[in-house]
Amino acid sequence: MLTFKNIEKRYGDLVVFSDFSLSVGENETLAVLGDSGAGKTTLLNIAAGLTEYKGEIENLPDKVGYVFQNDRLVMHLSVLENLKLVASESAARAALERAGLKDFMNEYPARLSAGMSRRVAILRAFLYDAPLLLMDEPFRNLDLTLKYKLMDFYAGMQAERPKTALFVTHEIDEAVYLSSRAVIIEGGLVALDIPVKDKDEARRALTAYFLDKKA
Amino acid sequence: MKRKDVLPKFAPLFTAAVIVIVWAGLSLAVNEEIILPSPVKVAEEFALLFTSGEFYAGYFSTLLRSLIAFAASFLLAFAAAAGARKSRVFTRVVMTVLPLVRALPTVAVALLLVLWTSSRAAAVIVTMLVVFPTLYTNAENALSRITRDMAEMCRVYRIPFRTKLLKIYLPAAAPSAVLAAGAGLSLNVKLMVAAEVIAAAARGIGPQLNADKINFETAHMLALVLAVVLTGIAIELAARALSRAMVKRYAYV
The missing domain is CATH 3.40.50.300 (P-loop containing nucleotide triphosphate hydrolases)
Incomplete structure (x- = not known):
């Protein structure tokens, strides 16, 4: 606790x-x-x-995942690369597929809708082994x-x-x-x-x- | 294409054409090559530059010195801007030093440096000093792209220093840094030529200009000036194109 x-x-x-x-x-x-x-x-x-x-x-x-008020995704990294900062590539790909974001894994955050961007931020926090x-x-x-x-x-x-x-x-x-x-x-x-x-x-x-x- | 789209695109060419026409008119009116040679004569001299070994030696010598001065000033400016982001005390120190550097009388400093060091070193140091305040402002601007939010995200997710630096911080600052580098390097080349003249450097565009002045080789002198101007423009255009490509690729907002 x-x-x-x-x-x-x-x-x-x-x-x-x-x-x-x-x-x-x-x-x-x-x-x-x-x-x-x-x-x-x-x-x-x-x-x-x-x-x-x-x-x-x-x-x-020791480790915590954090979904910040703003997404805080790295704008010059693709969705997949953003997730790879905290998890392995295979885990990131699998998570994106489950989240219905497979087709957007190579997009940059600026090209995502607000909802997609949020989903990526939540995914990042969940993928992080915390x-x-x-x-x-x-x-x-x-x-x-x-x-x-x-x-x-x-x-x-x-x-x-x-x-x-x-x-x-x-x-x-x-x-x-x-x-x-x-x-x-x-x-x-x-x-x-x-x-x-x-x-x-x-x-x-x-x-x-x-x-x-x-x- | 609409008229309003065409005008800005051709504005630089139009301006250059007007300058050449006015220059040709004045040259005709003066009718004295030593004072103002015609654009055609200067163009001929400019073409001849590329057949001269002396020009290449001087040109690349000036370019190399400019690069050394620029690299040193660029690194110093980014280190100072990074330090200022970390510490308020350091910010105050930089804010005190910057106006001092800006206020330094360039010629006096160059002459003193010639006394204290060599003429080559003097040209490099003077250029470094003059360009430093501009590069510092640009470095601050580039580093402001690395927000506190991003730093906190890296901290929470324990992103290793190497990844943070190479994948997050440097690329984030890169478009502004490249733009700053282009403008800074272009300014550096111009300043270096002036510094070479003041410091009486042994080799470079500056000494060649000095020799032309003594020998009343005005057309050759203007051809050298043209080479410096075109070099500066080429550097700035390349930097702008690179920065735009980065912004486009990563869809920075």
């Missing part, structure tokens, strides 16, 4: 986390919600080793059809190669659709932590939290 213990993080005078703790079960997809500036991306960056922090993280694997997957608003700015298509794509990958996943989103629907548990971060702490067994119930609980806050 991945455990964040008493995490403290500041940016100058701005305190993001003062005593933050959270556990994530093995192969669990945990949705992390919260307002902008609540520290969701910072939490992922801490797990990815991209930002300094105080505190302790137990069972943090037990922990971090995803920062991976379905942002996508139309609904594409969003659900990609979420199904993620769910399929997760079923095929299960990983522990921390999934940051602003969308309750996304959280409920993909995760087995959801937390809301507020004031540098976990303000709500609910299982997502009954999706309607989870949706109601998360919506109620934000509506109560608004009131």
